[in-house]
Amino acid sequence: MNAGLVRPEPAAAGLRQAARDLLLVARQLYYEQISFWRNPVGAVFSVGFSVVFLVLLAAAGGTTKVASLGGIRAIQYYVPSFCAYGVMSMCFNTIAIVLVVRRETRLLKRLRLSPLPTWVIFVATVLHALVISLVEVAVLLVIGRLAFDVQLPKDPIALVLALVVGVACFTALGVAVSTAIPNQESAGPIVSVMFFVLLFVSGLWYPLPPRSLMASVSDWFPVRHMITAVFAPFDQHPGVAPIRWGDLLVMAIWGSAGALVAVRRFRWEPRRR
Amino acid sequence: MSVSGLSKRYGTVQAVDDVSFEVAHGEVFALLGPNGAGKTTTVELLEGFGRPDAGRIEVLGFDPAARTTSRQLRERLGIVLQELSVEPFLTVRQVLQRNAGYYRSPRPVAEVIELIGLADKADTRVKRLSGGQLRRLDLGVGVVGRPQLLFLDEPTTGFDPSARRDFWALVRSLGAEGTTVLLTTHYMEEAEALADRVAVMKSGRIVAQGLPTSLAGRDLAEARIRFRLPPGTAPATLPLQLSSLDGDVCEIRTSTEITVLRLLTTWSAERNVDISGLTVDRLTLEDVYLTLTGGRPGTPSQTEADR
Numbered sequence: 001m002n003a004g005l006v007r008p009e010p011a012a013a014g015l016r017q018a019a020r021d022l023l024l025v026a027r028q029l030y031y032e033q034i035s036f037w038r039n040p041v042g043a044v045f046s047v048g049f050s051v052v053f054l055v056l057l058a059a060a061g062g063t064t065k066v067a068s069l070g071g072i073r074a075i076q077y078y079v080p081s082f083c084a085y086g087v088m089s090m091c092f093n094t095i096a097i098v099l100v101v102r103r104e105t106r107l108l109k110r111l112r113l114s115p116l117p118t119w120v121i122f123v124a125t126v127l128h129a130l131v132i133s134l135v136e137v138a139v140l141l142v143i144g145r146l147a148f149d150v151q152l153p154k155d156p157i158a159l160v161l162a163l164v165v166g167v168a169c170f171t172a173l174g175v176a177v178s179t180a181i182p183n184q185e186s187a188g189p190i191v192s193v194m195f196f197v198l199l200f201v202s203g204l205w206y207p208l209p210p211r212s213l214m215a216s217v218s219d220w221f222p223v224r225h226m227i228t229a230v231f232a233p234f235d236q237h238p239g240v241a242p243i244r245w246g247d248l249l250v251m252a253i254w255g256s257a258g259a260l261v262a263v264r265r266f267r268w269e270p271r272r273r
Numbered sequence: 274m275s276v277s278g279l280s281k282r283y284g285t286v287q288a289v290d291d292v293s294f295e296v297a298h299g300e301v302f303a304l305l306g307p308n309g310a311g312k313t314t315t316v317e318l319l320e321g322f323g324r325p326d327a328g329r330i331e332v333l334g335f336d337p338a339a340r341t342t343s344r345q346l347r348e349r350l351g352i353v354l355q356e357l358s359v360e361p362f363l364t365v366r367q368v369l370q371r372n373a374g375y376y377r378s379p380r381p382v383a384e385v386i387e388l389i390g391l392a393d394k395a396d397t398r399v400k401r402l403s404g405g406q407l408r409r410l411d412l413g414v415g416v417v418g419r420p421q422l423l424f425l426d427e428p429t430t431g432f433d434p435s436a437r438r439d440f441w442a443l444v445r446s447l448g449a450e451g452t453t454v455l456l457t458t459h460y461m462e463e464a465e466a467l468a469d470r471v472a473v474m475k476s477g478r479i480v481a482q483g484l485p486t487s488l489a490g491r492d493l494a495e496a497r498i499r500f501r502l503p504p505g506t507a508p509a510t511l512p513l514q515l516s517s518l519d520g521d522v523c524e525i526r527t528s529t530e531i532t533v534l535r536l537l538t539t540w541s542a543e544r545n546v547d548i549s550g551l552t553v554d555r556l557t558l559e560d561v562y563l564t565l566t567g568g569r570p571g572t573p574s575q576t577e578a579d580r
Contacts, residue, residue, distance in 0.1 A: 024374060031363060031371045038362040038398070106358040113320055113354075115347040115375050115418070268322075 021120055028116070028124035029131070036132065046094050047136050050086040054078055054140060057205065058148055068209050070237050076151065077231065079144035081204050084230040086136035087166045088199075088223065091129045093191050095174035100187040103178070104270045112268040125175075130167045137163060153233035158242035162229040165248045169222055169255030175262035182271055198223040222254040274319070274422065274453070279328035281314055288314040290477035292328070296470075301444070301454040303464040303485075306474035307566050312457040313355060315474070316426050319455065320352055333421055348376055351420030351452075355427045357407050361400035365391050365410055368399060369417050376418035388443065389413040405436045412443065422453045429463060441466050461559040471558075475566045488561050496530040499523065500537070501550040512540045522550070 036042050062075035069077060102108045111121060137159075144150035153159045177194070181187050201214050202224035208215040218224040229247035232240065274296040281289040289311045296302040304312045318325050321337030330337055335346040359368055366382060373379035380388075386395050389409040394402060402410065408428065415423060425444070429437045437460075444467055448454055458464055464471050465485050472482035481488055502508065502521040513536060516526040527533050530553055541548045 027371065027374050031360075031367065034367065035360055035362045106354060106356050107360065109322070110352070110354060110358050110414075113322060113347065113350075113352045114372065115344050117344060 021117065024116065024120050025124050025127070028120060029127050032124060032128040033131065036128070042094060042098075046090045046132065047086070047139065049089065050082045050136055051139060051143065053085070054082045054143065055147075062148060066207055069207050069235075072236075074206075075144070075148045076234065077207055079140055079148070079150045080153075080231040080234045081227050083137045083140050083163075084166065084227045085199065085204055086140060087133040087163060087230075088170050088226060089195070090132045090136065091167050091170035092174040092177070093195055094132075095125065095129055095171055096178040096181070096191045097187045099175060099178035100181045101184045103267060104184040106270060108268045109270075122175075126168065126171050129171045129174075130164070133163060133167050151234070151236055153242070154236065155233045155242035158233040159230065161243060162226075162233070162248065165251050165255075166226045166229070169251040169258070170226070172255045172258035172262055173222070174258075175266065176258040179262065179265040179267060202227060222251050225250045274332050274455070275330075276315075276319070277329050279315065279318060279330060280326050281318060281323070282326055283314075287477050289318065289325075292474070292477070292479055294472050294479065294482060296453060296455060299448070299451045299453055300469045301448050301456060301467050303468035303471045304455070304457045304474055305459065305461070305464055305471055305562060306457075307459065310474040310566070311477040312474055313426055314477075316424055316455065316457060320350065320424060321346065348418065349421045351415035351418060351423040353411050353415040353423070353425045353428055355430070357404070357411055359399045359407060359410055359414065362398060364396050364398050365402070365413075366395045368410065369413055372414050373417045378419060379417050380419050382417070385413045385417050388416070388446075390439065390443075405432060408432070408436075409440070409443075412440070416447060416452075420452060422455070423447065425454060425456045427457055427459070429458070429460065437463070461557065461562055465558050473562060473565045480565050481561075485558055488558065495526045495528050496553055496555050498525045498527065498530060498533055498537075499550070499552045500548050503546045503548060506546065512536045 057078050058075045062073065062078065064074045065071045066074055066077060099108070102111075112118075141150075141152060145152060177191065178187075181190055198218070198221055202208070202218040202221065203214070204223075204227060208218070208224070215224070225244075225247035229244050229251070232244045232247075233242040235242075276295070277293040279289055279292040280287070292311070292315055294302070304315065306312050314323075317323055319330060319332055319337060321332075321343055324338045332346060333349050335342050337343070337346060363371070366386065369382045369385055373382055373385075386392055389412055391406060391409060391413070394406060399407070399410065408431075412425075412428065415425075428444075429440050432440065441463070444454060444456075448467075454467075456464070456467060468485055470483065471485050471488060472479045473488070474480070500523055502511075502518070502523050508515055508518055508523070511523070513525060513533060515523050517524045525533055534553070537548065540546075
């Protein structure tokens, strides 16, 4: 066809272009954040929910000792498990639902037709999820520390590593799942059912005894690995490795598979024409 | 912009079938046609959304489907989609500021806000805007990048008449600045008010194109004079041969309407008979459109053909 009529820009301008694109990522992230915090549904369900869950569970039985974890108080498990929950619900639930809504309301189509490069859109989306996740984790840690005297992780780097891998994995899965959801009415129910079943079998509300049936089932899915990877840095027992490489590997595999599906099946237009 | 032999099929539907047209720099070009005629598909292919099955498109010197140059092209395009789509939780100013950042030399945001008449809503969140205000913001998003070419896909559907006129004034002022505009619409008044040239689509094909004033020989067609048959008057006693009589409404088709009117008024004065309900008109763009798209049986030119 006539692609040769106008040449792509010369490489000399490439560096300036790259700097401009990074600025675009930052700006896109900024406006995503404004949109998110002004939307009561997003802010309350993603961030508020994990706080409410944590406080209710702590009030109901936070001081019970958990034998399978070496007799620690249950709250010492709930704080990391709800940090994991917060990250997963933001990256998987919220991202999947927001993408379906934006696709069906043609916001994605409009974005696609703007000069914004596709990679800027996706990088800004992942960074957005990361920022919100870190805020949630920080809120949960502060509440855990001040209200319930939870011991903070002995190895903060291990916690950050688990969170970053988790954000990447569950964002990729959120985007992948959004491509399979037909319309915005069904987005919430479909995502919530998948998510809560996995949370249940993965031991969000109680540590799963190792080698139990549920543990062996949920070992195949990334949710349990996210919870144990986030819990490990909090585990104060001597000899426990703060970084669980096996968990990170499983999340990386799931994340890669999700990214592959996401890239191949992503749609910018509503499904109903 | 030039298009030749453009075709696109969705499943078993030939949405666009061998469409060709050209739009000159600074021109306002309107694509007319009923729903499902292929207007939106044509516009989407021009915007680079999807690939044509056949045909050649050149937009501002670019192939819109070419990935390597798509960003360069999109920095020069303004696009207003048929459906409203703006994030609900940002304010008007924030939406425009964000989108201005996508372009190299955007219009100042304050200027755009002024242009779209939303100065008093600049800090209102999008979800609190009315439909017409949203549409204007949508247009603002379309023009904030100072586009050389603006796509408007049925931009005033659902507008009240005064909002529509405001919108037209806005599009005209953009046209006056030299922006090329490709408009799709099914309002004939809109095409007549805005377009330098029009093309009519039906079932994926262009069935006519030309100036809105002379489309399909509209300017050459006969005038149509109508009036009420005065009570107690037999049609035969009129000074003229009627083309048709529908109840008491007489219709005369003629290319010498002044002569006919003089005969009629002289007759009326001599006999002291009042003639009520007198109208003189020509084929409207809508008549031509309906004939071309087969939207209505017994349209004027068909009646002509029957005679």
